[in-house]
Structure formats: C-alpha cells, structure tokens
Amino acid sequence: QRVLVANLQRNVANRRNAFLHLVSTTLIKNHDLVVAEELRSKNMLRNHALAMSIADVGWRTFLSMLAYKAGLYGRSFVTVNPRNTTQTCSACGFVMTGDQKLTLADRKWTCPHCGAFHIRDHNAAKNILAKGLAVK
Ligand SMILES: [Zn+2]
Numbered sequence: 001q002r003v004l005v006a007n008l009q010r011n012v013a014n015r016r017n018a019f020l021h022l023v024s025t026t027l028i029k030n031h032d033l034v035v036a037e038e039l040r041s042k043n044m045l046r047n048h049a050l051a052m053s054i055a056d057v058g059w060r061t062f063l064s065m066l067a068y069k070a071g072l073y074g075r076s077f078v079t080v081n082p083r084n085t086t087q088t089c090s091a092c093g094f095v096m097t098g099d100q101k102l103t104l105a106d107r108k109w110t111c112p113h114c115g116a117f118h119i120r121d122h123n124a125a126k127n128i129l130a131k132g133l134a135v136k
Pocket residue numbers: 089090091092093094111112113114115116
C-alpha cells in the first residue's frame with residue numbers, strides 16, 4: 001500500500017509539472033509580454049477556497065517557469081502588486097470599497113460609476129495587464 005500511494009503521488013506530481021510546463025511555454029512563446037500578479041500566498045491561504053486551488057496549481061512553480069522561460073525566449077515577464085486588481089473598474093478606474101466591495105461569489109458585476117458590465121476575472125486581467133504595461 002505504501003509503495004502504491006508513493007507511485008500515485010509521483011504520477012500526480014509529474015502530471016502537474018508537465019501541465020505547468022506546457023501552459024507556461026505556450027504563454028511565453030505566443031506573447032511578447034506576460035503579466036501576472038505577485039504571489040500573495042500568505043493572504044490567500046487564509047481563504048480556504050483559494051488556498052485549495054493555489055496549492056493545487058503550484059502557483060509559485062508556475063511563476064518561476066514563466067520568469068525563466070521569458071529569459072529563454074527573449075520575452076518580458078512582469079509581476080504586479082495584486083492590490084485592487086479585482087475591485088477596480090477597468091473602464092473608468094472606479095474602486096469598489098465598503099459595502100460595494102465584490103465578494104468571491106460575484107463573478108459578474110456592473111460598475112456603479114460608469115455602468116460598464118464586467119466578467120470578474122476578465123476585468124481583473126485587464127487591470128493586471130495595465131499595471132504591467134505601466135511598470136514596463
Ligand atoms: Zn466604471
């Protein structure tokens with residue numbers, strides 16, 4: 001049983017690693033600039049749902065793959081401060097605070113300031129890219 005479990009764990013680790021390599025290589029090869037949020041594991045690991053997915057995906061490993069592959073392929077890889085990337089309207093810059101603050105359950109939302117409709121992660125991605133372009 002011990003050997004069986006060890007083999008299963010190794011298989012899972014190998015598959016995860018292969019997946020991270022595939023995704024990071026594809027991203028770097030197909031883009032001149034890749035921007036990601038800096039690691040915020042300490043904060044996010046306090047949130048159980050996110051803790052699961054971050055631990056699962058091996059985010060730290062993924063970011064380091066992106067960094068060294070960017071060097072390898074002559075691309076740019078930038079990490080930015082994750083502060084308010086979700087809460088900011090990418091159309092007008094309005095920041096959701098207090099009672100308006102988006103929760104994890106809010107997958108879509110409409111900006112109360114300019115009326116722009118957002119898909120949560122797409123809006124955050126736009127903000128992350130804008131931050132990355134600003135520091136580049
Ligand atoms: Zn707005």
